[in-house]
Amino acid sequence: MSRQISIKDIASHVGTSITTVSFVINGKAKEKHISEKVAKKILDFISEVGYKPNSIARGLRTGNSKTIGFLVDDISKPFFSSIASVIDEKAALYGYNIISSSIGTKNKSARSILDIFAERRVDGYIIAVTDGIEDEVAKLIEGGKPVVLFDRYLEGIKADYVLTDNLLATRDATCHLIDNCYKNIGFITIETAQQQMVDRLQGYLETVNEGNLQSFVLKIDYQNALNPADEIKKFLIDNPEIDSLIFSTNYLTKQGLKLLISGDDKLLLSKALVSFDDFELLEYIKPPLTAVEQPIEALADNIIKLLIKKITKGVKGAKQEESIIKLEAKLKIRESTMTK
Template structure:
C-alpha cells in the first residue's frame, strides 16, 4: 500500500530504519499505514527467529504476603525497565506446587527464574543448577548449591535484635520460628542463640517452632508456656506472619507490651505501626533484594558464566514495644 517491499516494511516496524538508512519520509508513511491498519507485531514469530521471549518467571510462596507482594512489584518494574515481562506464581510453601510451576514457566518459554524455594526443594534446586538454566534464589538459599541469590544477612538480623534487647536489660528472651530446615530460618535462630550464649545466657535460650502452614495454634501454645511457665521478658518473632499472628494471640491473652513482655518482629507492616505499642522490627532492604534478584538474573541470561550472591545488611527499627519500662 505504500509502494515498498515487505523487507523494508519489516525493517521500519522493527525499529531499524536508521540502521538501514531508510529515508524519514518512507519510514513515516510505513508507520502511519501500519497504525491505520491496526498492525500488531507477531511476537511469536519474532520469538521463533530470535530464540528470545523476554519473559522471566518469579515464583514466591504467597503473593498475598506483604513482603512478597512488595518484592513482586519492584521486580516487575525493574524488569520492565530492562524490556522483560514477569510471570508471577505462588506455591503456598508446597513442593509439588513448586515443581509444577517451574515446569509450567519453563514450557511458557521463560528465559530465567527467580525462585523462593520451599522446604524440601533441594533436589529441584540441584536439578536447576545442574541444567545451567538461569536461576536466582530470592530470600532463601542453599549453602551447598552454588546458585546466585539475593538475600538478607539473616544471622546479622537476629544478632542485631538480640543485642538491642540485651542492651535494654532483657535477659530471658524467647524466639518463635517456623519448623523448617530452610537455611534463612536456621541462620536467624543461630544469630539469636550465639548472641545469647556470648552474653553468658545459655540457660535463657528458648526456641519454639510452629507449623508453617497453620502457625497460630502453635504460637498460642508456645506463648502460654513461655510467658506463664518460663516467665520470659522478651519475645522475637522470626517472620512478618509469625509476628502478626503472635500479636493477635498476645492481645487475646491480655498481655501488655512492653510492660509484661517486650516484642520484636520481622519486616515492618502497617499493623506494627498502628498497634497500641508500635512494634520494633527488623527491616529487610526489600528494594535492594528485589532489584538485586532481577539484575543478577538478566546478567546471567546474557552471560552464561555470570554469578553473584548478595547478603544484604538488615536495619533494626526501634519502637515502643522493646523499650524497657522503668
C-alpha cells in the same frame, strides 16, 4: 483489531517488507539502517491500531520473549508480594515483563508451573527455592537457563544468590534488646531446615550466649500446627521470666498478635516485641512494634541486574561460578522496645 492484526498486515498498509516491520518492532531500526521516516510511519500505525506482538511468536523468531518467571511458595506473604512488585517495576526498565506464580505449601504444582514458564519461553527465572523443588531448580541451572535465587540459600545448588544477611539482622535485634536492659529474650521460629531461618536462630543464639544470657526458643511445626497462637501462649505462660520476644517471620508475628484479641493481651504486651519483616499493621498497633526491615529495593535491584546480565551474556549451566550477594537489613526501632 489489536488481537487480529499481523506483521504482514502492517507491512502491507505501510508499504514495506515484513522484515523491516519486524526490525522496527524489535528496536533494531538504527542497527539495520532503517530510515527514521519509515520507522516512524510503522510505529505510528502500530500505535493507531493498538498492535501488540505475540510474545511466544516473537520468542520463536528472536530467541528472546522479554519475559521472566518469578516463583515463590506463597506470593501473598508480605515479603514476597513486596519484592514482586519492585522486581516488576525494575524489570520494566529493561523492557521485560514478569510472570509470577506460587507453589503452595505442598509444592505439587512446581513442575507444572516451570513447564508453563518453559512453554512461554521465559528468558530467565527468579526463584525463592522451597523444600521439595531443589532438583527441579538444579535441572534448570544445569540446563544453562539464566537463574537467580533469592531469600533462601541451598548448599547443594551452585547459582547466583541475592540474600538478606539474616544472621546479622537477628544479632542486631537481639543486641538492641540487651542494650535496652532486657535479659530474658525469647525467640519464636518454625521447625525447618531452610537456611534463612537457621541463620536467624543462630544470630539470636550467638548473641545471647555471648552475653551469658539464657536462651528461650519456641520452634513451631507451622505446616502441621492446629493453632500456632495457642503454642505461643503456652510458651509464654510456661516461661513467665521472658521479658522480650523476637518473632522470626512476619506470619509468626501475626500469630502472636492474635493474643491481643483473645483476652491474653497482657501476656504479650508486658514484653518488648520485635518482628522480623516489617509490615503496615505494626506501625499502627499500640505500641508500634520494632521490626527488622529487609532491604526490598536493594534486593530487587540486585536480582534484576544479575539476571539481565546472565540473559544478555548467556550462561554455561553448571560451569558458572557461584555469586552470593548479602545485603544488610535495617532495624526500625519503635515504642515496643523502649528502654525497660
